Amino acid sequence: MNRTLLHDAGLVLAKDLRLEWRSRVIVSQVVPFAVLVLVLFAFALDPDRRILTQATPGLFWLAVLFSTLLALQRAFGVEAADGVGDALRLSGLDPAGIFLGKAAGIAVHLLALQAVLLVGVTVFYGSTPAGPVLLVATCLAATAGLAAVGSLYGVLSAGMRVRDTLLPLLMLPVVAPVLIAATEAFAAAYDRASGEGWRWFGLLAVFALLYLAIGIFAFEPLLEES
Template sequence: MFRVAWLVAKKDLRIELRSRVLLWQVVPFGAMALLLAGLALGPAHAGNSPAGPGLFYLVMLFVALLMINRSQVIEATPGTRASVATLGLDPAGVFLGKALALSIELWVSGLVLLAGTVLVLHTALHGAILALPSVLVTLIALALAGTLYGALTAGGEGASTLLPVLCLPAFAPLLIAGERSFSAALGTAGLWEWWVIVLVAVLAYGGVGILLYGVLEES
């Protein structure tokens, strides 16, 4: 399973490095969305606003949806899908590999946008650094859930528009928990109990994905 996961993750990351969709399209989109959020708040409220963590995760939601869709699109050509299916890869390994690659892509985006939050929304730097572990774990949870829902919609009619509709209810608790953890790091909310939700989500989505990804692929 782990051999397949590593193989799939390397392949997805290599494709991303080669196509540079993340670098030239998704990250700039996220940065612009963050800038617009700062402009919308206006100069009176943007500085060290308590809305910073929420806006960061709102933009991360857009970025995550784009990247999840992208992660599935690279497998979507019917010929590629059939050829890869005949390799008989362990579905649990494929799930973990795609989730790992997506996590790394979201981490890269998250780090850039976190820096953007500090620069544009003037979120306290020490708070952003303290929030970093919770951000990284929340993004793993988003990647695991997104990989699962991405497989559910892959190849179907209107997959790219169905994906956000399915993902939002699943992502909502993760985004809230992530935002609360971030706010806790800034000292504007209760401490680390929100971590538990994120960690449980990582275990739950990871377990469900390992067990059910093969069924989703077959369907």
């Protein structure tokens, strides 16, 4: 990667983190939403805590997935408002750098969200992981994949009036492999079956690398069309 690309990615990442620092949208809206989803699952399945414990991986990643949609709508809503899209196109920033910066910003927000949710499943579901290394690795790989796919579909839908409803329709089918693989890897991490879990981690890593590569090359035409 060239220096301009990394410089521009760093600039966009710093801007997105500053936007969150100023507005607190992720902290005050997305994180509470994710915790609420966990709590509602607990209410729905509470009669049998054993089911909650068994379902922890799937419920965790469903909560992450739903929250990712909210985070993406925020991340790309600000890029479409009041002429910012035109300003980005005229800025001289490398489109691939914008993609990497946006994906990195979303990833930072999602990782913070997952840290809160991990505490949540421990408290509400009584689940504690047996393989913390696999757990962390899974979070990193799955987050990279979600952020990469989300940035691609986020910019695609950014300029549309129906973006809030279109984004989930476009994105959820594509990230189904992330949901499956991350859930299986988490299940292994919670059940001390790490060997099987690392194979699912491998799938997540390949998915993330694939979509990061696609994003680097495809973001410019998508930004142009948004």
